[in-house]
C-alpha cells in the first residue's frame with residue numbers, strides 16, 4: 001500500500017467508525033456476544049434476501065448475476081450453526097427474541113431448518129434462471145422467515 005493510500009484508508013476508517021458508532025450497539029456488544037452474533041447473522045440474511053424479493057416485485061431491475069450471488073450467499077449463511085447465538089444464557093438483553101424460543105427450542109430449530117431447505121432450493125432454482133420459478137422460491141423463503149417471526153420475534157425490543 002502506498003503511504004497516501006494508507007493515509008486515506010485510515011482516514012476512511014476513522015470516519016466510518018464515527019458514523020456507525022451510534023447504530024452499532026444492537027449488532028455488536030461485547031457483553032452480549034450471542035445476541036450480537038445472531039442479530040448480525042439476521043442482518044446478513046436480510047441483506048441477501050431483501051434485494052431478491054425487491055427484484056421479484058420489480059422494485060429494482062433484475063440482474064441475474066446479482067441474483068445468483070445473493071442466492072448463493074443466503075444459502076451459505078444458512079449452513080452456519082446459528083443456534084450458537086441462542087444459548088441458554090442469551091434470552092435477555094438487547095433483543096427482540098421472545099422467551100418462547102427457549103421454551104420451544106426444538107420447534108424453533110425446525111423452523112430454522114425450514115429456512116435452510118428453502119434457501120437451498122432457491123439457490124438451485126436461481127441457477128436455472130427461470131424467473132417465475134425463482135419468484136415462487138423467493139416466496140417460499142419469505143414464508144419461512146414469516147413463520148418464525150410470527151411466533152418468535154417481537155416487534156419491539158423486550159427488556
Ligand code: HEC
Nearest residue numbers: 039042046049095096097108111112115144145148152153
Ligand atoms: C427460526 C426463526 C427465524 C427465521 C427462520 C428467520 N428469523 Fe429473522 N429473526 C428471528 C428472531 C428470533 C429475531 C430477533 C433476534 C434478536 O433480536 O435477538 C430475528 C431478527 C431479524 C431481523 C432483525 C435483526 C436486527 O437485530 O437488526 C431481521 C432483519 C430478520 N430477522 C430478517 C429475517 C429474514 C429476511 C428471514 C428469512 C430469510 C428471517 N429473518 C428468518 C427469527 C427468525
